[in-house]
Amino acid sequence: MAEVNSNSTSGIPSVMKAAQQNGYGDARNVLTLRDDVPVPRELSSKQILVRVHAASINPVDWKVLNGNMSLITRFSFPHIPGKDVAGVIVDVGSGVKRFQVGDKVYGNLGMSDGSFAEYARADESAFAIKPNNLTMEEAAAIPLACETSYQALFTKISPPIGEGSKVLICGGSTATGLYAVQLAKAVGAYVTTTCSQRNFGLLEKLGYKTSQTTADQNQVHIIDYNEKDFGKELKGQNYDVVYDCVGGQQQWTSAQEVLKRNGQFITIVGDDTKSVVSVKAIASVGSSIVNRKFWSVFGSLHHNYIMHFLIPNFQNLNDMRTKYIETGKVKPIIDTVFDWRKDGVESLYSLYEKSKSGKAQGKLILKIADEE
Ligand SMILES: NC(=O)c1ccc[n+]([C@@H]2O[C@H](COP(=O)([O-])OP(=O)(O)OC[C@H]3O[C@@H](n4cnc5c(N)ncnc54)[C@H](OP(=O)(O)O)[C@@H]3O)[C@@H](O)[C@H]2O)c1
Structure with missing residues (x-):
């Protein structure tokens, strides 16, 4: 049953800036950037709402956008794209056990509504605590x-x-x-x-x-x-x-x-x-x-x-964090950080175009909010 926790959601706006996919095709033809997308404030018992600080793109994002995978990824439009995410929890459903408001998390939202938005909602199983030695942008470069x-x-x-x-x-x-x-x-x-x-x-x-x-x-x-x-x-x-x-x-x-x-x-x-x-x-x-x-x-x-096809599992994210990332054995390499607050929708198009070029030298990041 969906719910709105009125105490913890105070301060969360009703609308947000988000990318919207309106069909299948090239980013310039099917993606828009809007300021009036409703924040998904209703949470089922296992869902959390995250203030997104950074997201990253993966080749699957442009393959899905193009419609290469439309046989198996059917969603209704408009759809918010993006899978990799790092941010701060701003609300939790009544049955959420592993997290509380204020936790910094990273994760992979899978095929649900995505991370190229100021707020993202997903089941708690999509997330793990963010590695404490990484910035939000670095953390968003990890999951998928x-x-x-x-x-x-x-x-x-x-x-x-x-x-x-x-x-x-x-x-x-x-x-x-x-x-x-x-x-x-x-x-x-x-x-x-x-x-x-x-x-x-x-x-x-x-x-x-x-x-x-x-x-x-x-x-x-x-x-x-x-x-x-x-x-x-x-x-x-x-x-x-x-x-x-x-x-x-x-x-x-x-x-x-x-x-x-x-x-x-x-x-x-x-x-x-x-x-x-x-x-x-x-x-x-x-x-x-x-x-x-x-x-x-x-x-x-x-x-x-x-x-092999990835099956996201938060225990893997935890294991990666404690054994490899926080010990400094595994680090992200970032090619470019795009910021739609500076460059508007062009930053989104450049993000997709660079990923699709197959020439990225490390991860391509979309910065969405500054770290507090
Ligand atoms: N099955 C799954 O669950 C899963 C999950 C993640 C990714 N993938 C797939 O895995 C592939 C890689 O994704 P990614 O994000 O890691 O790639 P990526 O970062 O976008 O790859 C870009 C890099 O590939 C290099 N490259 C291009 N052609 C190459 C070749 N023939 N040999 C060696 N290097 C080459 C490019 O440099 P140069 O051109 O200079 O060599 C560039 O540095 C994609 O097809 C993606 O869809 C699958």
Whole structure:
């Protein structure tokens, strides 16, 4: 049953500034920025209302906006986009146990009404306490990308990576890849990654020594994918895991050259980098997964093929915070902070366009309010 807690909601306006999606297409055609969007003040017992300080964009946001996933993401318009969020709780439903008003939180709102707004409402399970060593903008850079890599490397593969594992990460400069490199290094793995020359500095900025020749535990081995095919470069080197944050059939083809017998290939993109979800695409993905699973059982090398989709879980966010973020082992890298208070709707368009370009060097942030 929805409720309005009149005590704690005092001071919350009835309308807010928010992005609104009015159909499927290019950001400039379907997104507006309005000042008169009702604040979602009615909360069910498990929901919380957050004053959003910062949000971040992920490729799924422009894929959803384009309509690439409209078969599985049906919502009514106008819809507030955005998933990653960091902010302060301003109201809680009567059954909320884990939080109270004033808590600073971060989270991933999933496909519900989103974070590109001054206030966001969602179930408490979408949130965890924000890492205390990060600003709101840094915290908003974490949830979706970091949790995807956390789950891929620690919960979706068996055995999970650990001390001494040999791990190849396809796309070390992608947001997911940057977190994967750090998580893998944090547990003592040998890490090799593919990355263009212009982005080598990102890994150095994180404090790693880099080498273009070998993988050892004190450095990150980088292969410039514009110059070399990692399959040829690392042929026969018996990697335990290839984690693919780039997509395309070639990653799987090359991975088979480098994985050990029973090695694991886990991809978060699959063969289709645009992630268009259609009945035909689902059938094609299904048949290629079945085919690869068949060969993982009956082929001589038993390479396991796993397609991973993030399932948000606040316990992962808690674990990431205490074990990796607050200990300084995992840090966000931010490319640009956009601010609609300065640049209006253009900041939203630039946010989407830069993400869609596939050239971001770290996370793209939307700043919504100053920290108190
Ligand atoms: N399944 C899931 O649950 C899930 C979750 C999160 C993300 N994803 C997907 O994972 C992919 C990556 O997302 P993201 O946010 O991490 O990406 P991102 O940050 O937007 O990636 C941008 C980076 O990718 C690099 N790049 C482009 N092509 C490359 C290639 N062939 N090899 C290596 N690096 C390349 C670019 O640099 P250069 O061009 O200079 O190399 C740029 O630095 C997206 O397709 C996204 O939809 C899936």
